[in-house]
Amino acid sequence: MLVLTRRINESxxxxxxxxxxxxxxxxxxxxxxxxxxxxxxxxxKEVYLDIQNENNQASQTSINLLKQLNLNFKKTR
Known part of the structure; x- marks a missing residue:
């Protein structure tokens, strides 16, 4: 981690x-x-982590849904 000292109005x-x-x-x-x-x-950072968590949950839901659809498809054949 880089640590810098700055005063008001410094960038x-x-x-x-x-x-x-x-x-x-x-x-x-x-x-x-x-x-x-x-x-x-x-x-x-806390908002960023919440967004990451929501994205991970959404992707898992999609994977689980695809697995369930695949099982249902195999049963109907």
């Missing part, structure tokens, strides 16, 4: 397209602004 660049700016610091909270192209998804 960090990630590649050519992403810029993270420190907007404010209040107690133990920091507000950051992120500028990135629209095709790059930006989520809080």
């Amino acid at each position: 960090i660049k990630i590649g050519d397209d992403i810029e993270i700016t420190i907007l404010s610091v209040s107690g133990d909270q920091i507000k950051i602004g992120i500028e990135a192209p629209k095709y790059i998804e930006i989520h809080r």
Whole structure:
């Protein structure tokens, strides 16, 4: 992990397209602004993990459904 120190209104660049700016610091909270192209998804980590979990569940449902359809197809033949 890279650790950097920044002050309010200072930025960090990630590649050519992403810029993270420190907007404010209040107690133990920091507000950051992120500028990135629209095709790059930006989520809080807990939201990202929820999305991943939902996608995994959806893919498992599809696999289970296909297995059940295959069994039903074999029974009708």
